Every structure is written in C-alpha cells, then in structure tokens.
Amino acid sequence: MIRNITLGQYLPGTSAIHRADPRTKIIMTISFMVVLFIVNSIWALIAALVFVAAVFLISGISFKYAIRGMKPVLYIIIFTTVLNMFFTDGNVLLRLGPARITEEGLILAAVVSLRVFLLIASASIMTYTTTPITLTDGIEKLMGPLKVIKFPVHEMAMMMTIALRFIPTLIDETDKIMKAQAARGADIGTGNLLQRARSFIPVLIPLFVSSFRRADDLAVAMESRCYRGSEGRTSMRILKFKGLDVAILGIFIIICAGILLIHYLI
Amino acid sequence: MAVSNRAGRDLMIEIKKAEYIYDNHDFPVKAVDDVSLEINTGEFIAVLGRNGSGKSTLARLMNALIIPDSGKVIVLGKDSSEAENVWEIRKNVGMIFQNPDNQIVGTTVIEDVAFGPENLGVEPVEIKKRALKALDMIGIEELRERAPHLLSGGQKQKVAIAGVLAMKPSCIILDESTSMLDPVGRREVLETIRKLNKIENMTIIHITHHMDEACLADRVVVVDEGKIMIQGSPREVFSDVMLIESLGLDVPQVTRLLFNLKKEGLVDDSAVIDIDEAVGKLRALIG
Amino acid sequence: MKGTPFEKKALDNVSMELKKGEFAALIGHTGSGKSTLVQHLNGLLKQDEGQLNVAGLETKGRDLKELRKKVGIVFQYPEHQLFEETVYKDIEFGLLKQNIPDEERRKRILDTAAIMEISESMLHKSPYEISGGQKRRAAIAGILVLEPEILVLDEPAAGLDPSGTRELFDIVTSLYREKKITVILVSHSMELVGDYASRIIVMNKGRIEHDGTPSEVFSMGNKLEEIGLGVPQITKLMARLNEYYPEIARDVYTIEDAQRIIGGILRRGR
Numbered sequence: 001m002i003r004n005i006t007l008g009q010y011l012p013g014t015s016a017i018h019r020a021d022p023r024t025k026i027i028m029t030i031s032f033m034v035v036l037f038i039v040n041s042i043w044a045l046i047a048a049l050v051f052v053a054a055v056f057l058i059s060g061i062s063f064k065y066a067i068r069g070m071k072p073v074l075y076i077i078i079f080t081t082v083l084n085m086f087f088t089d090g091n092v093l094l095r096l097g098p099a100r101i102t103e104e105g106l107i108l109a110a111v112v113s114l115r116v117f118l119l120i121a122s123a124s125i126m127t128y129t130t131t132p133i134t135l136t137d138g139i140e141k142l143m144g145p146l147k148v149i150k151f152p153v154h155e156m157a158m159m160m161t162i163a164l165r166f167i168p169t170l171i172d173e174t175d176k177i178m179k180a181q182a183a184r185g186a187d188i189g190t191g192n193l194l195q196r197a198r199s200f201i202p203v204l205i206p207l208f209v210s211s212f213r214r215a216d217d218l219a220v221a222m223e224s225r226c227y228r229g230s231e232g233r234t235s236m237r238i239l240k241f242k243g244l245d246v247a248i249l250g251i252f253i254i255i256c257a258g259i260l261l262i263h264y265l266i
Numbered sequence: 267m268a269v270s271n272r273a274g275r276d277l278m279i280e281i282k283k284a285e286y287i288y289d290n291h292d293f294p295v296k297a298v299d300d301v302s303l304e305i306n307t308g309e310f311i312a313v314l315g316r317n318g319s320g321k322s323t324l325a326r327l328m329n330a331l332i333i334p335d336s337g338k339v340i341v342l343g344k345d346s347s348e349a350e351n352v353w354e355i356r357k358n359v360g361m362i363f364q365n366p367d368n369q370i371v372g373t374t375v376i377e378d379v380a381f382g383p384e385n386l387g388v389e390p391v392e393i394k395k396r397a398l399k400a401l402d403m404i405g406i407e408e409l410r411e412r413a414p415h416l417l418s419g420g421q422k423q424k425v426a427i428a429g430v431l432a433m434k435p436s437c438i439i440l441d442e443s444t445s446m447l448d449p450v451g452r453r454e455v456l457e458t459i460r461k462l463n464k465i466e467n468m469t470i471i472h473i474t475h476h477m478d479e480a481c482l483a484d485r486v487v488v489v490d491e492g493k494i495m496i497q498g499s500p501r502e503v504f505s506d507v508m509l510i511e512s513l514g515l516d517v518p519q520v521t522r523l524l525f526n527l528k529k530e531g532l533v534d535d536s537a538v539i540d541i542d543e544a545v546g547k548l549r550a551l552i553g
Numbered sequence: 554m555k556g557t558p559f560e561k562k563a564l565d566n567v568s569m570e571l572k573k574g575e576f577a578a579l580i581g582h583t584g585s586g587k588s589t590l591v592q593h594l595n596g597l598l599k600q601d602e603g604q605l606n607v608a609g610l611e612t613k614g615r616d617l618k619e620l621r622k623k624v625g626i627v628f629q630y631p632e633h634q635l636f637e638e639t640v641y642k643d644i645e646f647g648l649l650k651q652n653i654p655d656e657e658r659r660k661r662i663l664d665t666a667a668i669m670e671i672s673e674s675m676l677h678k679s680p681y682e683i684s685g686g687q688k689r690r691a692a693i694a695g696i697l698v699l700e701p702e703i704l705v706l707d708e709p710a711a712g713l714d715p716s717g718t719r720e721l722f723d724i725v726t727s728l729y730r731e732k733k734i735t736v737i738l739v740s741h742s743m744e745l746v747g748d749y750a751s752r753i754i755v756m757n758k759g760r761i762e763h764d765g766t767p768s769e770v771f772s773m774g775n776k777l778e779e780i781g782l783g784v785p786q787i788t789k790l791m792a793r794l795n796e797y798y799p800e801i802a803r804d805v806y807t808i809e810d811a812q813r814i815i816g817g818i819l820r821r822g823r
Contacts, residue, residue: 133373165373168415179597180634183626184647184696185618202646205636209681214368221369224329224361225382225429226353236380236393316714317685418583445712448583449741450781475714514716519744519786519808526812532819541786545793552798552818 010131016244017059017129022138024245028252029126035256036115036122042107044263045114051255052121061128069124070117077113084109132164134237141239154230166214173210177203277340278437278469279305279328279359284337286323286492297323298334299492307436308467310460312474312483312500316514320492321473325441328471329359342436357386360430364442366422367414375417375425376401376410382433393432400431403466404458420451424458431462437469438462444479456482477504477516481539488513505537520544564589564600565759571737573702576729578738578746581756582781587739590756591705594737595624608702618650625701629708631692635680640671640691643680647699665698668728670720686717690724697728704728707739722749747771747785747806755782768804787811 012018017025032048039045056063070077090104127135140157147153178188181202188199286298297320305311305328315321326332327339330346342358344351360382363369372378379397388396401407404424414422423443430438440459444452456479462468472483480486480500487497490513496503504510504517507525511517517525524536524544533551538544564586571577581587592598594607596617605612608623628634637643644662653661666676669690675683680691693709706725710718726749729736740746746753746767753770755763757780763770770777771788784792784806791805791814798818805811 131373133377161373162371165371165414168413169367172415176628177634179592180628180631182597183595183621183628184634184699185621185650186646187650202634202636206634209636210633214365217363217365217368218371220331221361221363222371222381224331224356224363225433226356226385227381228353228385232387234384234387234390234393236377236384236390236397238390316716449783450583514714516715520790523787523790523808523811523815526808527816527819530812530816532816541790541793544790548794548815549797552822 009128011061011065011128013060013129015059015129016248017055017125019244020129020248021239021241021245022130022134023142023239024241024248025126025130026135026138026142028249029122031252031256032122033119035259036118039259039263040111041263041266042111042114043266044259045111045118047259047262048118049114051259052118052125055125056121059125059129061125065128066117066121066124069120073116073120077116080116081109081113084112133161136160136164137235137237137239154233162218170207170211174203174207177206276307277304278307278309278342279303279471280338280340281324281327282338282340284327284334284339286327286332287335288323296492298327300337301489301492301494302337303487303494305437305469305471307469308463310463310470310472310482310484312472312480312486313489314474314477314480314486314503314515315489316475319490319513321489322441323492324489325361325439325471325473328439329361330355331361357433358435359437359439360433360435362423362426362430362438362440362443364445366419366426366443366446369426370414370422370429373413374410375406375412375414375428378414378425379410379429379432382429386433396432396434397428400428403431403462404428418451419447420454423447423451423455427455427458427462435468437471439471439473441473442475443472444474444476452476452479475515477510477518481518488515490514500539501537504539505535507536564593567759567761569754569761569764571735573735574733575752576736576738576750577752577754578740578750579754579756580740580743580746580782581762584758585756585780586759587756588707589759591626591707591737591739594703594705595621595626597626622651622699623701624703624705625696625699626705627693627696627707627709629711631696631709632680632685632688634695635688635692638679639677640680640683641666641676643691644676644694644698647695661698661700665694669694669697669724686713686720689713689721701734703735703737705737705739708741709738710740710742710745718745725749743771743783743785743788747788755780757781767806771806772804 036045036048039048053063056066085101085105086099088102088105088108090102092100092102093106094101130138136157139160140153143151143153143156182188186199186202188203189196191199281301281303284298284301285296288295288297299320301324313321313324323332327334327346328341330339330341330352333347339346341355344355346352346355370378371381376397379400380393383393383396398407398410401410404427406421406424406428409417409421409425414425417425426443427438438459444455447455459470459472460482463470472479474480481504483500485497486500486503488495488503488510495513496506496509504521507517507521518539520538520541521536524533524538524547527533528536533547538547567586567590579587579590589598593600593605593612596612599613607620610616610620610623612620635643637646641662644665645658648658648661671687671690671694675687680688683691697704709725710721713721722745725736728734738746738750750767753763753765753767754761755770755777762780763773771784774784774788774792777784787808788806791801791811792803794801795803801814801818805814
C-alpha cells in the first residue's frame, strides 16, 4: 500500500553516467535547470529534449521511467497547457464558440509543458543513476566551502543519510500501527476533512513517540562506536574527479552553449 | 564464590564497589548497588537477571556509556571516570543493543560496518579492508550491499556485531541482543558469539534473561535489585532452583524436572543443565 | 469458524475449522504464513480465493466493524499503539465507535482493567508514565474491552522476562476459563505452547503442515525440526529416554507429566 512509493529510485547500471562523480551530475542537473528557465524558444527546448533523450539512451534507462516521473504533475501540466492555449492573444487558429486557440498560445503551451517535462526528466536521470548515499556524499563535498562560515555540513549530510536509512523502516512501522489500530475499530482516513485529520492521531502519536525512542537508541549506539561528530572522522568512500567527469562536463558545456545559442538566434 | 585473582594484564574489566543511581520520576533508584566483579580476558560471561534487575545498567558501566556514582570501573587498566579514557574504552569494549534496527546507521550493510572505523579516523583503504574482513568473519559477506530494512532480525544483529568487530575490540557486550529475535535469529547470534569467543578469544559478556542462552557461558552472574546474587558455572548456578525462581527467572525444563524428583526423594543430585546430562543421570538411576 | 482454500504464495490451500472455546496455538517459522493467516481473521487482509467465516460472519462481507468486535487481535509489542492522554482513555478508544451508554462503557472499562490487573491509579496516568509490563497490559485491555469472542495473541510475551511471562499467561488462562473465549496463540516458544494450548496448528511455507493435539504434534519431533521448529525440551528428553526404555511415552510435553512417569519408574525400581 504505502510501500509502493518510489523515491526517485536508483536503477543499477554500468553506463558512463552511472560511473560519473555525483558532483558532476549535481552540477549538471542544476545548471541544466537554470538553462531551461532561461530559454523561451521552442527550438531551443526541442534541442534540450534531444540532449536529454541521448542521456537516457547512454545511461541505459528506459524512457518509460521518464514518463513515469510525470504522473504526479500530470494535472498541472494539462491545466497550464489548456490555460495557455486558450488565453493567449495572437493569431487565431481555431474558434470553439466563445473560446479560441491561437498560434502563439499553442507554442506557449508547448514551451511550458516541455520545460516541465525536461525539469523532471533531468532530475530523474540524476536519481536513477546515482545511489542515495553517493548523492549525499556529493552534496556534502559540494557544500564543503560552507564550513568556513561554520555551516554544519557534516551534520547535515549525516542527517540525510540517517533519514534515508530509516524511511523504509518508518513506512513499515506506520503500516503496523495502522493495522493495530484498525484491529480495535479505528477508522483511519475516512470522514470529512476534520474527521480525517483527527483519525490519523492514533497513528501519528505512536509513530512520533517511537521515532524519538529510535533517535535516542541510535545516538547511544553511535556514541558506543566512538562517534563524536566530524572531528577526526574519515570516510570509506572517496570521491575523485576522473577523466570521465572532465569529458562529460566538457561536452555538457558545449551543448548548453548550443542550446542558448539557438535560443538567442531563433 | 571467589574468582581467582589473576595478574593485572589478564583482567579485561574490573568493577570495584560500583554504584549507580537513577534520579527519575518520584524517587531515586539504585540500579547498581555496591557491585564488585572481575572479568578475565577470553571469558564468556552471562549476566542473568529479570527486567529491572540492573543488568543493563551494569553493562553500560562497562563501556563508559555511564560512569559510576561511587566506586570504579577499570577497563584494560583504564579508569572509566577519566574523560580522556572514554574513547579508548569504547573502542576496546564494543556493545550490541537490544533493538536490531536502532543501531544501524548506514544505508547498506558495508556502509554501516564502516561507521566505526570511520569514527576512529582509520585510512579509507584500510576501512574497506576491515569492513570486508569483519563481514567475512561473521559469514555475511554476501549481504554487503543489502539495505538494512530488508534483513531479518538475526541478520541485523550480525551486522551490528560485524560493525563492532571492524573496530578491533577486545571485548563485546551484548545487551539483551537476542530479546527481539525469533528462534532462528537467536541461534544465529549465539552461534556467532560462541565462535568469536572460541576462535578469536574474544571476551563476551552476554546480558540476558533466557537461561538456555546463559548455559553456553563459562560463568553465570545473576543479578537482582542491583546486586550480584550468585555467580559460578551454569551448573552450579542453576542447581539452586529455588533461588533462581525467587529472582523471577527460569531454569531449563530438565533442571526443574530433576529438582522436583529430588524433592520427592527419588534422586540425590539435580545439577543438570541440558538433555544429555539429564539422560545420563536418569539412566544411571533407572538401570 | 471455518477457513477454506486460499491461493497465494503467502497462503496456499489453507483449510481449517476452529470450535468455540478452544485454546489453539498457531506455530510456524517466520514467513510460514501465520501472520498472514491471522490478519485474515479480522478482515485486515482479504483472501483471493475461498471463504472465511468467523464467528458467523463472512469476512469478505462489508461489515468489518462487526467482525472486529468479535475478533480481537493483539499484535506483537502492543504497547506501541498506546496514544491517548490517560490509560483509561486509551482503553476506551475502541469502545467509542460503538453505541454504548456511558454508564455501561465505564463499567466495561473498569471490569477489563481489573482483569488485566490495572489499578485505579494507573488508569489516570499517562501511558508514557508506566512501566513496560504495565503498558502491555493496558494495550491488551484496549482489545479485551471490546469483549471479543475470539482473541488472537501474537507473541504476547515477546520481550517479557520469565516472571512477566508467567503473570501474563496466568491472566490469559483465567480469562479463557471464566469468559469462555476462543483463544489463538501465535508463538515461537514450544514450552509455552505445550503448557497452554489444547490444539496446535503447524504452518509451513503457506500451508498447514499438521493440525492436532499437543500429544500428536509434539511426538513428530523430527518432522517439526525439518521445517525449522522444535519441541519442548521435556519432550526431547522423553524421546531420548524412550530409546532406552520403550515404556516411556514419547508424547509427553509438560514437566508434571514427565515427573509422574519417571517418578513412577524410579519408585518401582526400588
């Protein structure tokens, strides 16, 4: 039931994308998203689409996974598409009673939906090809410079790791608690909005309490294994920029330049 | 029953008249009350006691998770009340806890086993070596990339043991680590620590309330209300059936049986702790 | 009560009948399907095939509320479901959905508290203020207060020490005798099963392997070991002695019975 949530799941593989340093992928994904917001030209976005399709191909990830990522936002896309199609001024193509579809509207709708699709697809390709722990390592390394202003980089990374580790466990526990409460006649998730909110209390309170207890136990266990923060701490996993990363970044810069060029020229 | 006093270096842990008081709720509780105990290197000790007897508190005194309010706890010659000794003690005396889930930090098995060495500042290449060696020693090398939530209770505890082993300790304390496991898991964990004790000469302190587990130990220490009530070999301890049961604990069924027969005047001596011994004794009597 | 063929990996062609007032034990290795079977009894899970009729109600019918009044399931570590401000309120929780006059509801809660040896003062405390053993009794009270005809206990003694276990089972036994409820005990402890159950259902890989009295089931020591289960220590002892003294029965599973038999032999030998 609840277990069917896939959190940008990792799909194992040995492609160049899989092997790239997580920092490379994070930097690329963020930069790419920025580029997507800059460009308004439909041709530039189509070029971007070709690029993303190529990345999927190289990484061996089936395109259907890209489509799957769209499901949550399907309604938003349809809504904005319709909005843009019908309410943009310009060269009228079709008239349906009082409503009208314009050429500009059609293009705008295409631009907006394509942009949303590409944003999601690029984030997905990053999570599909990088394990959560590797991603966390990458984020921790990238945030490294922030240590200068005393930002708790290590602590944040540790928190993310622990959260990732416990999400499946907490999901299982929620299931258990819901079953136990249902067994004594609780109606969880039914009724009007207020009733439904209240009906979750018998599940949330035990969950919170047990989570605090977990945190307490875990802290003691960590201290038993000599954890004392980042002081003197090393890591089994070392991130190193390889030739592969330089090559990938190089190609990426060229492609982005190309996309931006198309945007400014066409 | 006196434990022979060995030379200082053979002593793993020395507890001298230790006391620990919990200041909670309405009244303070002496969880550990004037306890003195010596644990020798390579021993397999079982600490037996009912819930609330103080056995867990005693365990936590031994790896400096808590410091005695009076008295001393000396681990490998180091006083646990001195702050600079704490990390050295925890490195040497590893602890496995009751809840298999709430001690695993890593998102995969090998990552979790690496956690200890990482905290100790070990070189990255060496960390991986130690982690793989520990997993191999426990026999779970093939689980190394597995996510913890997909493991059974017994497997999780084995991961925890590997995680402690990777820190190269001299002693491992198991604080009710089998309580939440099914029989298969319990057997796996017990087999693992028995092997570590016999083959690696690892000092094992097993805290439990299950007498069948205590029977595997060299020495059993029974605690109640913060005090040591009786200690000795499993056979010596369990033959005092009345005392054991008055402390809220159980004896093995065969021990109980022979004790009852002894009360009826049909057998002289009821000191048995397993089926083989019971069969032997009864056959001798029946003829 | 009747359960007939299921057909999924978790449960495979399970058929059985349980009479009112029986104290049955359901044993099996982890993953044998016992939890899955139990969750069908109050409709938490619905079978893909076959029928399940519990206390006169079809579990696939719509009225789960009715069903859950008749079948009370106490899951492992039930104290984890406590959430109300006071023990009293938490026990009351299950009753609130039913149309019971205030007076009667109060009486039921107090009666159940008495059975579970929960004192008046404990009723007013927060569930987070009481000890582990007390929490467990409070959680069980929360199910008992619904006055189920069938009580399912999943490893009720998990995590309890020997005296705690004994106290709990004393309560369960007196409950069983006085209220004549049908009890299903799911447990890994053969000693407990041998001491309390009058019928044992053995599950293995989603199927029912054996179904019979303790004498019948425990005398099949080898078969049980093959599927990852054991027998009470005393049964193993008697089986070993039987190799030398054929007159010693193999189907003994309590200390009292063993004592009687061996005592008799020793006396005759004098």
